[in-house]
Amino acid sequence: MDRPARSARLKLTLSYAGFLVVAGTLLLAVIWVFVLRWLPTSDPRSLQETFGAVIIVGPNRADLLRGFAPAAATALAFLLTFGLLGGWLLAGRMLAPLTRITDAARMAGNGSLSHRIRMKDRQDEFRELSDAFDSMLEQLESHVAEQQRFAANASHELRTPLAISRTLLDVAREDPTRNPGELVERLHAVNTRAIDLTEALLLLSRGDRANLTRESVDLSLVAEEAAETLLPLAERRRITLDVTGGAARTSGSAELLLRMATNLVQNAIVHNLAAGGTVTVHTEAHGGTSVLRVENSGRRLPPELLPTLTEPFRRGTERVRTDEHAGVGLGLAIVHSIVRAHDGTLDLAPRPAGGLLVTVRLPGTP
Structure with a gap:
């Protein structure tokens, strides 16, 4: 079976990396706004005229922009790379139980109902899903085995009256002088039993459907x-x-x-x-x-x-x-x-x- 064009693991990886990049961008934006709020625009003497003897010595906004932009781009590139690698590993570890469940479902689809996942090393939603899947497989296996036994028994029970009828007819054909009344009576009894069995099987099948007119x-x-x-x-x-x-x-x-x-x-x-x-x-x-x-x-x-x-x-x-x-x-x-x-x-x-x-x-x- 062909795999989907974009797997769940790749989607989770991209989501994780995208979240890191967006979070990093917002953090850098907050830092930049903070810097713009408190750094001088050009000359520190403008602040001296406003606040008297207070003089801020350091880079102005133009200098900060030239130094901040490359550093921010490097940080975002690092976050993107780290998000992709980390997201790929984390998504693979999180989705590993789904691989076991998928393998079990594929085996069940091929006719093997005896396989069980038995995920005992986790206590989360995947454990609940695997337990529910194991329970479903157990019920299916029991139901299939019951149906197989029923089919075998029904075939045996239906074969018996048919075999008796054939034997009686063979005896009548080989012995034309045999009393026909006795033969008809025995055939009637055998046929009645076969009809009763067939009606019982039909009724049993009807009862199992459970779509009743109540x-x-x-x-x-x-x-x-x-x-x-x-x-x-x-x-x-x-x-x-x-x-x-x-x-x-x-x-x-x-x-x-x-x-x-x-x-x-x-x-x-x-x-x-x-x-x-x-x-x-x-x-x-x-x-x-x-x-x-x-x-x-x-x-x-x-x-x-x-x-x-x-x-x-x-x-x-x-x-x-x-x-x-x-x-x-x-x-x-x-x-x-x-x-x-x-x-x-x-x-x-x-x-x-x-x-x-x-x-x-x-x-x-x-």
Whole structure:
């Protein structure tokens, strides 16, 4: 890449030298005015006539001008030379951190996000800039790694139903006498799973964009609708589903917030005890924050499992679930994406007796 015609270092050098020359010129001007004020114009006898016996012996203005002008020119030339050399050195030392930041930015532009500036020898604005740049690189590296893992997992998950469909079709082609009803039923199940996965991926992408059409939403109504939709599933699994609390209004997408609540309640039902479990959905408004809590019984969860539950395609293999409504491994990832798009927080905590407590906090509205 071509360098600019006039670098910042050259501009600082010229500015520093120019400042010295201007300051020196003003100083010499002050000296000259002072001299003109107190030296005689031509003959000291003119002062004798005015002040009596006072006689000033020394050079007059003409003599001073002949001696002062070359000395002033020499002083200004020295100031200019000193300003250029000193300004060049000082500007280079001051701008040295920018060189490190530029090199790091160029490496990041070439795809190397692991490089860090780590400017520890300064405590100034350049240090703040380098720390902010390092933080940005760290977030970019984490985001890129997360996207790469997500793309690899999504490709794997989408490949599975397609491979199963191809196998079923190959079997049907090689065995024309096979019952077509069974083949159609299995293909329908596989195709349904592929569609569910694709819709979940699209919803996850939509939640990450965060450019939502916002409206006033009551989380208590959202929770009741989600619970009503999933009540048949809870009854089949003999799980008690309760909705408690009061109004909790927030601003956001009603569709996405409903999907968030539905995913949380469905996870609480599926990842529960085989029978006799409980799921409690609670909403409340507290201190300018609207809160949605979903608590379910179940087996005890190891602490190291919790941070992975919101990652895509992490189904929580340690948690009890059945094949029905097992999902595609994007339930809590979608929840996390929706909460983040609504400027909220998502907290996961294990219950001492077993199971999980999920708390969603969103900005409240009057």
